[in-house]
Amino acid sequence: MATFFCPHCKGKTKTRTSRGLSATLRELIYQCNDPECSYSFVVEAEAVRTLSPSGKPDPAINLPQTPWAQARTQEHQRADAEPLSTTT
Ligand SMILES: [Zn+2]
Numbered sequence: 001m002a003t004f005f006c007p008h009c010k011g012k013t014k015t016r017t018s019r020g021l022s023a024t025l026r027e028l029i030y031q032c033n034d035p036e037c038s039y040s041f042v043v044e045a046e047a048v049r050t051l052s053p054s055g056k057p058d059p060a061i062n063l064p065q066t067p068w069a070q071a072r073t074q075e076h077q078r079a080d081a082e083p084l085s086t087t088t
Pocket of ligand 1: 006039
């Protein structure tokens with residue numbers, strides 16, 4: 001679970017509740033540990049990018065690849081391409 005500090009007093013917080021809004025989005029309610037502050041707030045945690053593809057992919061989930069991961073994949077594709085083709 002991601003640690004969030006209180007936006008107001010910068011103190012430590014704890015998760016009160018969390019609920020899934022979708023397969024990629026979760027809503028978490030944090031509360032400041034400082035009893036004088038006790039600010040509570042909502043954090044949305046969302047899966048936004050793919051680092052490496054799933055071995056059990058869900059067709060409904062289509063997250064864009066992280067640019068550097070994409071660059072690496074393209075490198076692999078280039079390496080697997082026709083060895084006789086020449087680049088000029
Ligand atoms: Zn606080």
